[in-house]
Amino acid sequence: xxxxxxxxxxxxxxxxxxxxxxxxxxxxxxxxxxxxxxxxxxxxxxxxxxxxxxxxxxxxxxxxxxxxxxxxxxxxxxxxxxxxxxxxxxxxxxxxxxxxxxxxxxxxxxxxxxxxxxxxxxxxxxxxxxxxxxxxxxxxxxxxxxxxxxxxxxxxxxxxxxxxxxxxxxxxxxxxxxxxxxxxxxxxxxxxxxxxxxxxxxxxxxxxxxxxxxxxxxxxxxxxxxxxxxxxxxxxxxxxxxxxxxxxxxxxxxxxxxxxxxxxxxxxxxxxxxxxxxxxxxxxxxxxxxxxxxxxxxxxxxxxxxxxxxxxxxxxxxxxxxxxxxxxxxxxxxxxxxxxxxxxxxxxxxxxxxxxxxxxxxxxxxxxxxxxxxxxxxxxxxxxxxxxxxxxxxxxxxxxxxxxxxxxxxxxxxxxxxxxxxxxxxxxxxxxxxxxxxxxxxxxxxxxxxxxxxxxxxxxxxxxxxxxxxxxxxxxxxxxxxxxxxxxx
Amino acid sequence: xxxxxxxxxxxxxxxxxxxxxxxxxxxxxxxxxxxxxxxxxxxxxxxxxxxxxxxxxxxxxxxxxxxxxxxxxxxxxxxxxxxxxxxxxxxxxxxxxxxxxxxxxxxxxxxxxxxxxxxxxxxxxxxxxxxxxxxxxxxxxxxxxxxxxxxxxxxxxxxxxxxxxxxxxxxxxxxxxx
Numbered sequence: 300x301x302x303x304x305x306x307x308x309x310x311x312x313x314x315x316x317x318x319x320x321x322x323x324x325x326x327x328x329x330x331x332x333x334x335x336x337x338x339x340x341x342x343x344x345x346x347x348x349x350x351x352x353x354x355x356x357x358x359x360x361x362x363x364x365x366x367x368x369x370x371x372x373x374x375x376x377x378x379x380x381x382x383x384x385x386x387x388x389x390x391x392x393x394x395x396x397x398x399x400x401x402x403x404x405x406x407x408x409x410x411x412x413x414x415x416x417x418x419x420x421x422x423x424x425x426x427x428x429x430x431x432x433x434x435x436x437x438x439x440x441x442x443x444x445x446x447x448x449x450x451x452x453x454x455x456x457x458x459x460x461x462x463x464x465x466x467x468x469x470x471x472x473x474x475x476x477x478x479x480x481x482x483x484x485x486x487x488x489x490x491x492x493x494x495x496x497x498x499x500x501x502x503x504x505x506x507x508x509x510x511x512x513x514x515x516x517x518x519x520x521x522x523x524x525x526x527x528x529x530x531x532x533x534x535x536x537x538x539x540x541x542x543x544x545x546x547x548x549x550x551x552x553x554x555x556x557x558x559x560x561x562x563x564x565x566x567x568x569x570x571x572x573x574x575x576x577x578x579x580x581x582x583x584x585x586x587x588x589x590x591x592x593x594x595x596x597x598x599x600x601x602x603x604x605x606x607x608x609x610x611x612x613x614x615x616x617x618x619x620x621x622x623x624x625x626x627x628x629x630x631x632x633x634x635x636x637x638x639x640x641x642x643x644x645x646x647x648x649x650x651x652x653x654x655x656x657x658x659x660x661x662x663x664x665x666x667x668x669x670x671x672x673x674x675x676x677x678x679x680x681x682x683x684x685x686x687x688x689x690x691x692x693x694x695x696x697x698x699x700x701x702x703x704x705x706x707x708x709x710x711x712x713x714x715x716x717x718x719x720x721x722x723x724x725x726x727x728x729x730x731x732x733x734x735x736x737x738x739x740x741x742x743x744x745x746x747x748x749x750x751x752x753x754x755x756x757x758x759x760x761x762x763x764x765x766x767x768x769x770x771x772x773x774x775x776x777x778x779x780x781x782x783x784x785x786x787x788x
Numbered sequence: 789x790x791x792x793x794x795x796x797x798x799x800x801x802x803x804x805x806x807x808x809x810x811x812x813x814x815x816x817x818x819x820x821x822x823x824x825x826x827x828x829x830x831x832x833x834x835x836x837x838x839x840x841x842x843x844x845x846x847x848x849x850x851x852x853x854x855x856x857x858x859x860x861x862x863x864x865x866x867x868x869x870x871x872x873x874x875x876x877x878x879x880x881x882x883x884x885x886x887x888x889x890x891x892x893x894x895x896x897x898x899x900x901x902x903x904x905x906x907x908x909x910x911x912x913x914x915x916x917x918x919x920x921x922x923x924x925x926x927x928x929x930x931x932x933x934x935x936x937x938x939x940x941x942x943x944x945x946x947x948x949x950x951x952x953x954x955x956x957x958x959x960x961x962x963x964x965x966x
Contacts, residue, residue, distance in 0.1 A: 374876025460904030467961025474964030484844035484958035752932035
């Protein structure tokens with residue numbers, strides 16, 4: 300240890316020793332850095348955890364920079380975002396880095412989670428590492444959502460409205476809980492301050508603490524070896540086999556095991572900078588003024604599946620599923636290593652794991668895709684802004700043309716499409732006469748039903764006659780119109 | 789290392805010093821529990837201060853009834869009385885005023901009963917439509933279609949002279965109404 304002699308190298312070594320005699324780094328920090336890891340774990344599949352951590356570091360750096368300018372007050376926040384975008388030098392770039400950093404972090408964390416699941420890394424003895432990882436996943440999503448609130452625009456305002464409405468479904472104490480979450484009776488100044496405190500103090504603090512625990516567990520138990528098909532995990536032999544593997548084929552984490560992590564970190568940073576520079580910052584969209592009601596609130600990408608499922612839940616059990624669904628799913632995920640603890644780890648011998656992952660991503664993907672165009676929502680401006688297809692007015696009688704006008708004027712097209720344009724809430728009307736007879740059309744228009752409002756009060760008999768006359772012309776070529784069998788023609 | 793481990797080893801402590809040490813430990817725990825209560829309870833009270841009131845309601849003027857023609861449904865807004873100065877525009881709360889006829893009104897919250905998004909009025913079809921999940925309501929606020937579990941939230945109102953007053957102050961929800 301002691302350095303002797305003169306020369307700059309030795310002097311440096313002496314200074315190093317002086318500090319180490321006091322800090323004791325070589326016996327505390329150094330061992331985990333150079334600890335032996337299985338050489339087969341130094342794989343490209345194992346780079347996503349460190350990349351997620353790298354994203355968090357970037358988020359902290361860019362987050363602190365944004366906090367230098369951002370005004371976390373309801374009356375100024377939106378303006379300070381515009382200031383950041385257009386006035387503050389490189390403010391747009393910092394905002395873009397922070398927004399894209401959050402996308403990268405959630406994406407990499409998801410890949411990390413899937414890799415850990417597919418490689419059976421959650422099994423004995425790494426159960427607690429998985430549990431802490433699940434909590435980190437939830438906290439990161441909470442950071443994403445609260446970050447979206449920091450972008451205090453119309454989406455943030457009405458996103459909070461959705462939170463309020465979900466909490467309002469809690470029995471007995473729903474009203475009080477809303478006031479707790481909002482910091483008052485309305486979405487306002489104290490709401491933003493509350494969520495700001497969550498986003499910059501509480502959640503990051505929890506994240507850092509749990510990451511320390513996560514890394515502690517990874518170092519103490521040892522990183523998962525590359526799972527070999529047929530090498531089953533048993534409580535009696537696993538630790539012995541693992542230590543033998545590390546003794547036989549181990550290599551120090553630094554500098555050997557970390558090489559691919561470093562390369563991937565560089566790739567992630569370059570991709571992040573590129574996305575930030577090319578695509579720019581996220582919003583803000585319209586100012587958070589609740590009286591501006593011509594808005595189309597949508598959450599950020601990661602919450603689109605949730606947004607979509609709220610439209611598709613069966614109404615009779617909607618409140619129950621909204622409140623009980625997430626805790627049950629989280630519990631199932633967190634408890635995974637306790638009902639799948641031993642045995643096969645390799646993804647080559649766990650077809651069920653493949654089915655589960657593919658199914659979950661198909662469901663999330665389809666929901667997110669539906670969320671992007673929301674077929675369940677009326678197309679608010681279709682009635683006045685979408686043309687009637689020429690072929691549907693050609694050769695029509697004056698009565699039928701009058702009906703075509705009724706369809707536009709009464710805003711039917713907000714929910715029904717003609718020629719592929721208009722709302723998707725109700726069925727397209729291009730072939731409606733092939734499905735409904737004359738009487739059925741009248742009944743449907745007047746009484747509604749099947750999720751259609753009744754128009755009986757708001758249409759005159761003349762309008763109904765014209766409307767139905769027009770609709771009766773709507774049959775696809777070759778298709779016979781629907782008829783009432785009691786009236787042979 | 790071996791030497792370091794030996795160093796802290798002490799002789800078995802004598803009984804009187806044990807009891808005094810434990811006395812101080814007990815006293816210390818006691819004092820800290822008291823302090824934790826004295827700090828913790830106000831802390832919780834501070835954070836949960838907004839929960840003390842079950843409902844926030846006050847009478848608020850909405851304007852001259854002449855600005856709400858009979859048979860029409862119009863967008864109105866009021867400044868929430870439970871506000872702080874830095875609420876900014878978020879304290880401006882919109883609502884739909886339907887003048888049925890004479891002195892009969894209906895005043896609806898802007899928020900869809902499903903998940904709180906702002907509903908829009910379509911005069912020609914006499915429907916309120918929600919842009920989020922497709923909730924639709926009739927002119928009288930009753931649910932027409934879509935996922936909402938009930939009709940639109942309706943404010944209490946009063947006519948004071950020529951002015952229309954509304955009783956509001958909190959964001960409506962299934963738990964608390966308006």
